Amino acid sequence: MISDLFTATVLIGIISSGIRLATPYLFAGIGEMFGQRSGVLNLGVEGQMLLGAFTAYFVVLRTGNLFLAVLAAIAVGALMGLAMGFVTIRLQATQGIAGIGFYLFGMGMSNLLFQKLIGVVENINGFPILKIPLLGDIPVIGEIFFQQNLLVYLAFLLIPVAWFILNKTTLGLKIRAVGENPEAADSLGVSVVRVRYFTVVLGGILSSIAGASLSVALLNVFQQNMTAGQGFIAVALVYFGSWRPFGILAGALLFSMVNALQLWIQVLGIPIPSELAVMMPYILTIVVLALSLSKGKGPSALTKAFEREG
Amino acid sequence: MKNLYKVLSVLLVLGLVLAGCTPAEPETSEPVVEDKPLRIAIVTPSNINDLAFSQSISDAMITLKAEMGDKLQYDYSENMFVVDDAAAAIRDYAQKGYDIVIAHGSQYGSSLQEIAPDFPETVFAWGTTVDTFGQPNIHAYEAASDQGGFVNGVMAAMLTKTKVIGVVGPIETGDAKLYIDGFVAGVHSVDPTIDVRVTYIGSFSDVALASEAATTHLSAGADVLTGSAQMVIGAIGKAQEAGAYWFGTQADQTSFAPDVVVASQVYHWEVIFREIFALRGEGVLGGKTFSANLKNGGQVIKINEGLNLDQAVLDKANETIQGIIDGTVTIP
Numbered sequence: 001m002i003s004d005l006f007t008a009t010v011l012i013g014i015i016s017s018g019i020r021l022a023t024p025y026l027f028a029g030i031g032e033m034f035g036q037r038s039g040v041l042n043l044g045v046e047g048q049m050l051l052g053a054f055t056a057y058f059v060v061l062r063t064g065n066l067f068l069a070v071l072a073a074i075a076v077g078a079l080m081g082l083a084m085g086f087v088t089i090r091l092q093a094t095q096g097i098a099g100i101g102f103y104l105f106g107m108g109m110s111n112l113l114f115q116k117l118i119g120v121v122e123n124i125n126g127f128p129i130l131k132i133p134l135l136g137d138i139p140v141i142g143e144i145f146f147q148q149n150l151l152v153y154l155a156f157l158l159i160p161v162a163w164f165i166l167n168k169t170t171l172g173l174k175i176r177a178v179g180e181n182p183e184a185a186d187s188l189g190v191s192v193v194r195v196r197y198f199t200v201v202l203g204g205i206l207s208s209i210a211g212a213s214l215s216v217a218l219l220n221v222f223q224q225n226m227t228a229g230q231g232f233i234a235v236a237l238v239y240f241g242s243w244r245p246f247g248i249l250a251g252a253l254l255f256s257m258v259n260a261l262q263l264w265i266q267v268l269g270i271p272i273p274s275e276l277a278v279m280m281p282y283i284l285t286i287v288v289l290a291l292s293l294s295k296g297k298g299p300s301a302l303t304k305a306f307e308r309e310g
Numbered sequence: 311m312k313n314l315y316k317v318l319s320v321l322l323v324l325g326l327v328l329a330g331c332t333p334a335e336p337e338t339s340e341p342v343v344e345d346k347p348l349r350i351a352i353v354t355p356s357n358i359n360d361l362a363f364s365q366s367i368s369d370a371m372i373t374l375k376a377e378m379g380d381k382l383q384y385d386y387s388e389n390m391f392v393v394d395d396a397a398a399a400i401r402d403y404a405q406k407g408y409d410i411v412i413a414h415g416s417q418y419g420s421s422l423q424e425i426a427p428d429f430p431e432t433v434f435a436w437g438t439t440v441d442t443f444g445q446p447n448i449h450a451y452e453a454a455s456d457q458g459g460f461v462n463g464v465m466a467a468m469l470t471k472t473k474v475i476g477v478v479g480p481i482e483t484g485d486a487k488l489y490i491d492g493f494v495a496g497v498h499s500v501d502p503t504i505d506v507r508v509t510y511i512g513s514f515s516d517v518a519l520a521s522e523a524a525t526t527h528l529s530a531g532a533d534v535l536t537g538s539a540q541m542v543i544g545a546i547g548k549a550q551e552a553g554a555y556w557f558g559t560q561a562d563q564t565s566f567a568p569d570v571v572v573a574s575q576v577y578h579w580e581v582i583f584r585e586i587f588a589l590r591g592e593g594v595l596g597g598k599t600f601s602a603n604l605k606n607g608g609q610v611i612k613i614n615e616g617l618n619l620d621q622a623v624l625d626k627a628n629e630t631i632q633g634i635i636d637g638t639v640t641i642p
Contacts, residue, residue, distance in 0.1 A: 013529045017522045024518070111357065111389070121361045121566060123547050219521050221543050224357040225389070228516035228541075259519065263526045266509035267476070274482050278512030 004268045005261075008140060014264055016144045018257030019152060020218055024049065024210040024227075025252035026155040028234035030162045031206025033243055037166065038199040039179040039301035040088055043099025045207045046231025047106020048080045052208025053215035054110040057222035058117060060124045066216060073212040074205050080106065081204020085197045092305040103231070111224045121223055126216040127151055151209070151217040158206075162245040175199055179299030182306040192306045207231065240289055242296025254288060255281045348378070348410070348587065351403035352386040353396050355415040356514065360540035362560040363485070364388060367414045367437075369561065370579035377580075390415070397421035404429040410586065412437070416484050422448060426596075433595045435586060437579075438485050440599050447596035451582045454603040455485050455559065456492025457634050458575030460641045461604075461611050462536060462557040463496020464630045465573060467504055468623045469555050470534045476527025477508040478520050478537030478545040486538040489559050489575070493536055495642050496630075507532065513541060520544035528552050546571070564614045573613045573627070581608040605635045 004010065028045050035042045052073040059069035080102065087098045127149040136146035166172040174195050177185040182192045210230075215222045237255070241247025258281040265277050350371070358368035371384050385403075390396035396418050403411045404425060410433040413422050419436060426434045426445050436442070438452040466475055475497060479486050494506050507527060511519045521544030524535055528548065535549045536557035543566060549556045550567040558564075558574035582600040589598065602608025611631060613624065633639030 009529060013526055017525060021518060021522060115357075115359065119359055121359060121543055123543075123550070123566065214518060219517055219544050219547060221517065221547055223360065223515075223517055223540065223543055225515050226517045226541075228513055228518075230516075230518070260522060260526070263509055263511070263519075263523050264530075267507045267523075267526050267530050269507060274479075274508075274510035274512070278510065 017260035021256035027210035031203035044102025047103040048207035049211030053211030056212035077208025081201035455489035459492025460496035467500035476532035480539035517544035524548035
């Protein structure tokens, strides 16, 4: 029975499902990583995802324009990020609670808007499968990696881009400095407030795109609360990935592929109780975390509000 | 001046005491006949337009409202997945004097057990379950979803060409499990060689995971799919893309994918609630268990007319429905 798992169809299925499932985690996780690296914890990712998902879906429903939908989601995400920034940076509210507040707001607002403006669940034509010429024709590999939709490709491209920004640019240096030692950064002329606003707005934008990837690319539908906790898992993945883009990639892929695996286990009738199968991605993530040797310490100034003295 | 204050305060106290001494209303438990509209409150765990569980109770209320007009007034609290929130809402409604409070979620049982005794005049209805805790003011209702599941299964067995059928379930419990067990039995009653694969994705709301579950089934050879709970819209979407047939439950899912939805098992809870209203009129506030099944019209198989199905399939479906109603067809 377990040998059934090692056929081409199954392996292709598991990996390509894993890639699709990982997409929202990549967007939201990288967004959260930038914010946390600069010292701001944002627990409102789920709310931002839901509002982004609704916004993009609504625009496609009314105009059919996918590009406009993504732009609208970016705008909404930026606004949410700006609001979060104002509350935590300017007003210096406790970051964790403020984030939860935004989560509740995003969830409630997306529910309300959906009920008032649409009211009925229906599907739309979202981003189509974009087959990459030449690469998409390679047997097996082509089918898995190069026959996905645009937002999936963008999510994976985001990882090396985020790595480059964080580690090879002055901006990235400033972000990391502000997150480790904001007082020192401030004394060197870096505007802590500006950097943090930037990362939090960027985080909002990326979370919003994560939600949009669900509603107009992967699932082509909107239902209230459709993210089902993925925003919080994205935040957890930032910790799992030690605040590093490739770490987050590894975490997202591990979690998503094991999820895809457990689906196949159930489909193939391998006698594992469904409750245990469903637990697998979570258990494996915990096990890997416990066994991993390089446990990142995290930005020292995470969750600490910065107040300029003197 | 001091004396004046003393006199005034004594008068005030006297006045309050007298006001509190109005004779008590005579205790009655006779039939509740009144001209005021019937006030109903509903507490449900997901959104009322989820095209599934909560939608079914909302649709029932809309039907009843259309029948009863001004004589019925209802309010609802949706998304009460967390039991504590729901308990607070239920208690709140009872305190506000609603005549009937419907706790539409099997997880609300322990809350009801606590709350119901505090409000002996209020009718509480708990679904989907069979337990009334022996309380005189709790009714229990459930759907015999295995019946509709069986009929769907019979049709699915006749429609599959690859002899592989996929099921996308939420969590292996309650209504979902009942439907799916009935479905599998229905398929095998027609052809025991058909491979029915069941996946429980572990969530009622994870649309992305339901979508991947459907993709997995389709990759593994299924050409007919079914499933339960609101996240199935992810699965229906994939079924539509692949041209695979879909069988729905809890609400009429035809509108979502008119090209592939064959039939939906629709709940008509209003059948039960009409009975509950009548009983309340006679002074019975609880203690009964109701079932929404094919016989009493609480369950209806809504077939998608637009699909122009083979007559043989439709005949077999009607035959099975009649058989279940008559008792000649039993579900294992």
